[in-house]
Amino acid sequence: MIHSPYIRKPASVQSVMLAVLLALLPGVTAYVVQVASVVVVNLLIATVTALAAEALILMLRKRPVAPALSDLSAVVTAWLVVLCFPPILPWWVTVLGVLIAIVAVKHLYGGLGQNPFNPAMVAYCAMIVAFPSLMSQWPPAGQIDFQTQLDLVLGGARQLDAITGATALDAMRTGLRTSGASVESVLQQSGTFGAVGGRGWEWLALGYFAGGLFLLARRIITWHMPVAFIATLAVVSGIFWLAEPARFAPPLFHLASGGAMLAAFFIVTDPVSGATTPRGKLIFAAGIAVIAYLIRVFGAFPEGIAFAVLLMNLCVPLIDMKTQPVVFGHRGSRP
Amino acid sequence: MSDRYTATRTSLRTAGIMIVFTLAFTAMMSQMYRTTRPAIEASEQEQKMRLINDVLPPGSYDNTLLEDFVAAGPTPELGLDRGGRIYRARRAGVPAALVFEAAAPDGYGGKIQLVVAVGADGRLGGVRVTAHKETPGLGDYIDPRKDRNKTQPWIGQFAGMSFAEVAPVQWKVKRDGGIFAYRIGATISARAVTNATGRVLEYAAEHRDALFAASTGSAI
Amino acid sequence: MIARLFNFHGGVKPDSHKNESSSLPIAAAPLPPRLTIPLRQSVRSAARCLVAPGQRVRKGERIGAGEGPLGTDVHASTSGTVVGIAPCAMAHASGLDTLAVVIEPDGKDEWIERRAFDHRAVSREAALRYLSTCGIVGMGGAGFPTHIKLGNGHGIETLIINGAECEPWITCDDRLMRERAAEIVSGAAILHELIGARRTLVGIEDNKPEAIRAMREAAADFPAPVEIIAIPTRYPAGGEKQLIRVLTGIEIAHGKLGTEFGVQCFNVGTAHAVHRAIHHGEPLVSRVVTLTGNVSHPGNYEVLVGTPVETLLALATPKPDTDRYLMGGPMMGITIADLSVPIGKTSNCIIAASPALFPPPPPELPCIRCGACARACPADLQPFELYWFSRAKNVGKAQEYHLFDCIECGSCAFVCPSHIPLVDYFRFSKSEIWARERELKASDQARERFEFRNYRQEREKEEKAAKLAAKAAETRAKLSGSAAGTDAAAGDDPKKVLIAAALARAKQQAGTTESANTATSHAGGPGTQPDIASRREQPHLHDSDATF
Amino acid sequence: MLTALLVMTGIAIVLGAALGYASIRFKVEGNPLVEKIDAILPQTQCGQCGYPGCKPYAEAISNGEADINQCPPGGEEGIRKLADLLGREFKPLSEEHGEEKPKSVARIDEQLCIGCTLCIQACPVDAIVGAAKHMHTVVPALCTGCELCVAPCPVDCIAMTPLPETLETWKWKYPVFDLRSAA
Amino acid sequence: MSSYIFVVIGAVLVNNVVFVRILGLCPFMGVSKKLETAIGMGAATTFVLTLGSGTSYLIDHYLLQPYDLAYLRTLSFIVVIAAIVQLTELVIQKTSPLLHQVLGIYLPLITTNCAVLGVPLLSVALDYNLLESLLFGFGSSIGFTLALILFAGIRERLDGADVPAPFKGTAIAMITAGFMSLAFMGFAGLDRFQ
């Protein structure tokens, strides 16, 4: 029997996820135009894999398939996996990544809404640990033609060193750590940099930013996470930069390079695996920013956001527990 | 009063039993240790020799290598922060080669322990990794037993090299602008070993004479 | 004087659907062929029946006497004959039956003698008692007896009259305020006096401009300090705590009542009923009910308490695709399983529902923790956490997360993109917790009684054993009486020795009985299992010769 | 060898003495845990757990002799609470100890009762009233539904009747999960 | 000074006993069902491990090394630790019977919590001095406690999840631990920066 309330707002998980996909489009467009158009192929591969994997698991578990597939959450995960991975990966890495995200992370915990970890980020971490070399081969923005990219993705010979370049973050790290260069010289010397972030990549950051604003306007995400993430990353990198400008890159560099903007609006904000209370969201996002910065600058991995997200995912139950908002009528009864 | 009495008594009793057990089992272990010590030492020597033979052909010297050594204190050039030994190979009393215990401190997983043989002519005899914590399957190719390329293991490229062929500034992996090969995705391990061998070579060149001159077992 | 308004967290804005039923004036519903007046007007208490079948009653006559502190009297809503005292379905989610007086109206609708009551002439207590005998209960939802809520006559700073009517579709309070503003204001003034308030505020959602205007006019004409305040339209602004918050800024603390903060809140209908009772001597026998939804003639009707819903519905002519009926609003109302349910004092609205108007919820998906529900919750709860625990039946944890601060307003379920019937989970958890509390009480009681019984048996056994022992010792002492003279030299009193011996024997005996007696043996373990088996399977063999 | 023995003996003496002393100094009496467990048990005193009443069962659990899933009246909920208290894994009710039944009370058919008082003696909570040779009745509010009185009755006049649902005991049902009901 | 800080950071995060060194897993899996017990176990382990590290250092440094008794290391360390554990057990049993019951078989098993032996052995192998050994023991046990608490938080939340039946219970817990150790790999290198 159905009980009250009998009326509902016309909202659905599907519409939420659709909005997220739409919001990703500016970024994806920038990606295609500026960096590597092959990303479209990857998105396609990932989408198909994700849907097939989800359908298969649901059938195995004897659960209705249609509603779960049509909620589009698997597609969001798949797209985010692709957008975090280098675009010229062989197709099977993408497939494997998506399978990890959907099967091992999402469905082992019971499917949508129940995974304590961000599926896309687990996929990234697993793959960078498993295939560190493949996962750190990024193409220089917009310098390889589509056919070559497609060859790389679909197999075929890989003369990697000839093709791949370091991402801005990677080059900065290697430059600063091993060749003793200063921030400025790294920025000037390399041909792959624009003013901030890598050349071409800052357009992606801008695209993601625009999409993020759309999500904010649609009230699909709240301001807490993006603001806390961006602000903390800026402040932490700013402190180091001010202390030693030659050794530490400026905040704008950190914000515009790597996956910072994608993370700020699309990854940190994953509702399922993130903190939920307003204060919790601030702590969660700020924590990610701090850890990500430390890993980027001092750690062993070129991009620390994925690990930072996982590490903060671990803390979510505690954060949520300790930041429960004061319930109506309990003001003052709590310190 | 009786409480204390029983407390003391119980303590004594348990202590007594504990002692009996301890004595019995310690005696057992001691006995075992005594019995096995010669065998263990022999095996260790043999192991060491096997390693040295890997980097230095057994025929190239005629002294008892393991007994002809210099104890190095903490030597940053060799990556030794607790000291180690430097063995001296001689042929008919003439210095033939030095075998260094060394370490590369900056491997991906921490220290990489090495033995490096340097000929009296400044040529590298060979390099072997004795212990490391590099990632299995990724960085462990520096150890020829784990290297998939069995015919031409990565570490083999150092044999016979000297500063005569490779200028010190070139003694780096290719990625850093040197001449040595590395495996993509695990540059760090290769870099660590390469740089460490370079440092050993430099050290050998500088201290060769002093090393051969020192009396055996002495510390430098 | 424009009061500063405050805000409450959350809330939602569903389509109001007020226009359907608010345009026509309140019409009197015709007399139904039969009235079923439940003796139980709320979950809290049931009245004692005062009539017998065959008895003739007049309108307003007492047919049930309130029982207990929370009882109020029940009255016949028209004149006629009592034809039966029979169970009838209740307007309650459970659909359970309750005892009701069935009256066959004689069509004359003949009142008892009505006399205005001068509440100023009597003591406060008498006035409150009078309201109780008039059956005045809150008409805003819970049906709580008004005389209780009027309290002890001091400490109330602000009286609030709730004209918010925040639920969609319902317009009975709106119409009442438009048409009988003066009576409401008069009722409010009486409440004001009785409760001893300093000011009276009437909160009305600003989507009811006519009602606000009418009430303002009435209040202006009225000597008492009654202030009409328009509040922003946002469900559930009419919730007591929310309204108090909006009008006064006071946040009623958890577990506390408004009175403890100097505020008390009554529905406009209650105020109206109080006016009728005091100035016209009329007990509460009718109320305004909105008929709306999927009907051809929506509107508001003055309906006698006890009118079956089905007879009432005929007035509005439900359309053919109607599939069920709701009582109350679409946010908090219940589905009426049985159309013979009578209108009660709190039944404010009947909505005919069709799949088009109230589509069945889309399939429930898992919660994605999007937080929409938390943003909508007026109680600042985290509904998805409550849901997560309730779904796992971890109700203790749900309680820790303040389950009982949930007012079941339904805002969370309204916004949930996963279409989770959140409130159902909360109701489930709440009733589970109540049930557990009942069980805990029962088990505590059982433990006490069990332990007492054990103690009693033990004592009886000991007494018996002591008696036996004493007897035995006595006889023995008698037997060896002469020889014992020297024996007792050690003790200065021979009697004492006797008693000591008896006690020692008793102890010994008690020891042996205990080990043989299953009921008092405390040792666990396998040794007791056969005892148990015997206790369960053939206890009469054992127990008959046990020293119970 | 000798040094080894001496060193180890020294260690052993010190530790052995310390432990021996501590085992006296910190000796524990009583077991407050039993009370906590007992508070969870439903106090039906029915003995279905294999122990003569709830308290003995509580003691057995505390001593590690009994498992936590032996009390049918406590049901799944009771097991869950015990598991929670003791930090153990939840496990379903052990089959050999019976199954969870709806709560019932005993009712004595007053026509048949011969007043033998056997049921009074059996009832662990004194929920049956009546004098010898007179008709007995069960006080429903006190009856825990343990069924212990059923067997002793020589004329089989005691029957267990499930408690009807009243407005006070009515519960909201667990919302149906129509989507994923298939396990 | 900063080397001491790195010892702690290294022990807590980078080379977390549970996730990187793979020590102490039995209590990690066994006592992490509830937050409170996790905290209790963490506290007990911290106490034992810190004390054990210090004592082990002293024994190694002043008894075993001077007399060339390195082969007694395992034995003497574990005996000392076992005694400390048993002492703790007796004290807890007296002062907090509930904690004692809850920690159940794990208190005696602290002895075989490999971390408790592994950490002192490691600190000998790493040639730490007394202060470093203490810090290393303390840091490792804090790392253990951290892992335990985070894990318990997640496991409490997992209670309500619709995990596939064969994975319910320990299997999913194990997999969760896997994701946690993956996450902790992110700290790699943070104890070595200049």
Next chain:
Amino acid sequence: MNLQTFRENAWNGLWKQNTGLVQLLGLCPILAVSTSVVNAVSLGLATVVVMAVSNFAVASLRNFIPYEIRIPVFILIIAALTTVVDLAFNAYLHDLYLVLGIFIPLIVTNCIVLARVEAYAAKNDPVSSTVDGIMMGLGLVWLLGVLGGIRELVGSGTLFSGIEMLIPGLSPLAVFGDDYPGFLIGVLPPGAFFTLGCLIALSNRIRMRAAVGKPARPASDSEGAAPASAAP
């Protein structure tokens, strides 16, 4: 010691109370050493020896051990035996010793050893205690073998790497050929957790099936060993 107890011990050790799958004890070596089959099985066998002997020793001496110091004494015994095994390996099986390296001393802290001593040997006669030790150990060995096999296969595409150090002349199998990129996670700690998690799930599934299929426990222990024989 009759056949019945033997069967029970075997069934318990190999399947019903399997240390890694059910009791979740002794996890550290299971997870840490299972990077390859050879490592895993060798250490498993060393553990079997220690378990058997220590169970025997404790069961024989159990009546002389006071309660308060039982744990230190048990540990003393186990540690002494472990050291003896360690020294013996070092002296007489030096190659094997080098492969196992630091893992042998860690047998001391393998809580399954102490757990069995506490739970079984301290209460039972020496013979069945020894059998129990062996069976529990063998339960560990097959699990280690399977785990090591999977991880090695996934992580580096080989099987039995390092076998040449145990049995000279044999060489590892490159199952997936030399081009296999190596799914490194397999040999890293996360891979250990995942693989064991999946094995536990698999065993749960088998147990669930069995529980549905037949109410009584299977009489023969051959089924318990079945997964072991599935190991390559």
